[in-house]
Amino acid sequence: MTSTAGGGWTANTASGGGTSGRTVTLTDLLRVPLHRIRVLAGAAVLGLLAALGYVLLVPSAVTADAVVAVRPVVTDAFTPSGASADRAVNMNVERGIATGTEVVRRLVDATGRDQRDVQDALELEVPTGGQILRFRFTANSTRDAVAGVNLAAAAYLDVRRTMYEQQRADILRSYDESIRKVQAQQAALQSRIASAREGEADAAVAELSAVNSQLVQLSSARTEIAAVDVNPGWVTREAETNLVAPGGSDLLRLLAGLLGGVLLGIVLAYGWESVDRRIRSVDDGRDATGLPLLGTARGPKARGSRHAVDADVRYVAMAIAGRIREPARIVLLTTRGDQTALGAGLAVALAVTGREVYLADDIDRLGRLRSEVLAGVARLPATASSARPVVPQPRQGQRAAPIDEVTEQIAVRRPSPHPTALPRQATVQRATPAGHGPAANHQTPDDPDGTISLPRIASTAPSSGKSAVGASADTVTVGAGSIRFGTWRQRAASGVVLFNAPPAEADERGVAAARQGAAVVVVQQDQTRQSDLRRLAERLRAAGVAPLGFVLTHRGRG
Numbered sequence: 001m002t003s004t005a006g007g008g009w010t011a012n013t014a015s016g017g018g019t020s021g022r023t024v025t026l027t028d029l030l031r032v033p034l035h036r037i038r039v040l041a042g043a044a045v046l047g048l049l050a051a052l053g054y055v056l057l058v059p060s061a062v063t064a065d066a067v068v069a070v071r072p073v074v075t076d077a078f079t080p081s082g083a084s085a086d087r088a089v090n091m092n093v094e095r096g097i098a099t100g101t102e103v104v105r106r107l108v109d110a111t112g113r114d115q116r117d118v119q120d121a122l123e124l125e126v127p128t129g130g131q132i133l134r135f136r137f138t139a140n141s142t143r144d145a146v147a148g149v150n151l152a153a154a155a156y157l158d159v160r161r162t163m164y165e166q167q168r169a170d171i172l173r174s175y176d177e178s179i180r181k182v183q184a185q186q187a188a189l190q191s192r193i194a195s196a197r198e199g200e201a202d203a204a205v206a207e208l209s210a211v212n213s214q215l216v217q218l219s220s221a222r223t224e225i226a227a228v229d230v231n232p233g234w235v236t237r238e239a240e241t242n243l244v245a246p247g248g249s250d251l252l253r254l255l256a257g258l259l260g261g262v263l264l265g266i267v268l269a270y271g272w273e274s275v276d277r278r279i280r281s282v283d284d285g286r287d288a289t290g291l292p293l294l295g296t297a298r299g300p301k302a303r304g305s306r307h308a309v310d311a312d313v314r315y316v317a318m319a320i321a322g323r324i325r326e327p328a329r330i331v332l333l334t335t336r337g338d339q340t341a342l343g344a345g346l347a348v349a350l351a352v353t354g355r356e357v358y359l360a361d362d363i364d365r366l367g368r369l370r371s372e373v374l375a376g377v378a379r380l381p382a383t384a385s386s387a388r389p390v391v392p393q394p395r396q397g398q399r400a401a402p403i404d405e406v407t408e409q410i411a412v413r414r415p416s417p418h419p420t421a422l423p424r425q426a427t428v429q430r431a432t433p434a435g436h437g438p439a440a441n442h443q444t445p446d447d448p449d450g451t452i453s454l455p456r457i458a459s460t461a462p463s464s465g466k467s468a469v470g471a472s473a474d475t476v477t478v479g480a481g482s483i484r485f486g487t488w489r490q491r492a493a494s495g496v497v498l499f500n501a502p503p504a505e506a507d508e509r510g511v512a513a514a515r516q517g518a519a520v521v522v523v524q525q526d527q528t529r530q531s532d533l534r535r536l537a538e539r540l541r542a543a544g545v546a547p548l549g550f551v552l553t554h555r556g557r558g
Helices: 026-035 037-057 091-098 101-111 115-121 142-195 198-226 250-275 282-289 306-321 340-351 366-378 509-514 530-542
Strands: 009-015 018-024 062-070 122-125 132-139 233-237 293-298 328-333 356-361 407-413 451-457 475-478 481-486 496-500 518-525 549-554
Touching: 026 037, 026 250, 037 250, 062 091, 062 142, 091 132, 091 142, 101 115, 101 122, 101 142, 115 122, 115 132, 132 142, 142 198, 142 233, 282 293, 282 518, 282 530, 282 549, 293 306, 306 340, 328 340, 328 509, 340 356, 340 366, 340 475, 340 481, 340 496, 356 366, 366 475, 366 481, 509 518, 509 530, 518 530
Parallel strands: 293 549, 328 496, 328 518, 356 481, 356 496, 518 549
Antiparallel strands: 009 018, 062 132, 062 233, 122 132, 407 451, 475 481
């Protein structure tokens, strides 16, 4: 398969020594899903039902947001920040604390949900280059989502404040211990100074002055630590019920389910088509059989009027008649389908031109064939009657004979009492109107040659111009020809024998009959499988049958 400049694809098929290509257009690509519309519709309905079940059974999720501004802990909040290291905030650490065990535990205690569900419902976003934490919490209702996200933000601030307070308490405790030690030294030096001699008092006083200076420094440092604001930040935006958007549109979910089902149906349609290939066009039928096309015929379910369908059949009959010589035996072959309607239409089309057609069937379809033939004869146009008997017109002054008196004598033989004697020719007498010749119903039962004369009403065409239908149960008169019905064993030796053969996949009589005449392969569009059609073509070649061609019928989607 190669691409073409027109936007299609060219499928190359080798036939003999050459290569022929045809372009696969976008219409060909769309034909498979359209003809597998049941698979496509089923998958779309399943996708829609799945989405509907999700909407009805799974509660809608509502998400609420809260924003926290992280504040660095500094000793002097009013001092310009600059590039001091103590003002830097590691946001990765803050994110880990915000989603840590302590925050999750408080949410579990407040909501009563499972710890894993809370961890999945809590999300945290950290904008790059900023000191902002955006909390996001998902719940089944707006109220639960708002309460959850506000609680998560407050829990983070409480946990962070507790950590800072613990750090400050530890530092103050260290300062207090150092101050107590210095105070103990101060008290000891003061006692030594009080009991010291003149030479030793100066040294003790100098040492006491150093201890006092150290004590002042420790007290000043402790005071600064005690004055540190350990507030880790603020909630700059709390979640509110009236600010939370609904948790998704059910209509969008249903639409997504429908589209997903359609896509799945398209995939299934192409997958099914790759396994079960059908004849979709004339090119497919020609590639599968290697036979010429005799014509296409629209079926009863195809678009178009019945007269257009009959016209298709007449063109097919014209193509067949141009390839045969009478007497002819034509076998209509199909793989699995039923070609009864086409066979009846071909019989009418062949008989209306003056041929004697014998329509045969071996699987109890003669009643349907007769009904189809009568329906086809009723739809024939007025110009189709090519041979009409002419009723003599009465001369001036002479009354017209009733239609019942326009008769002719038909010689009917009875068993001869002398079987060894050669029978004489049966006499045929013309009846004349009353009073001008022998009676119309004159009989000679004692005729020595064993014949009696019976009246037969002359076949007349109706005033509408349609072909007359004979009264016989096995013969239908169509225009200048006639159609007889029977089985293949009882076929006529002259005229055209049209055999409505059984499906070839289940019965081999059609292929066997084709060896005695000509075969026409009937291909039903969108129903005949390519594998069955190739197998039928191989069987015909193996049996030595050279079919006239194939007819493509439109029977609906498959």
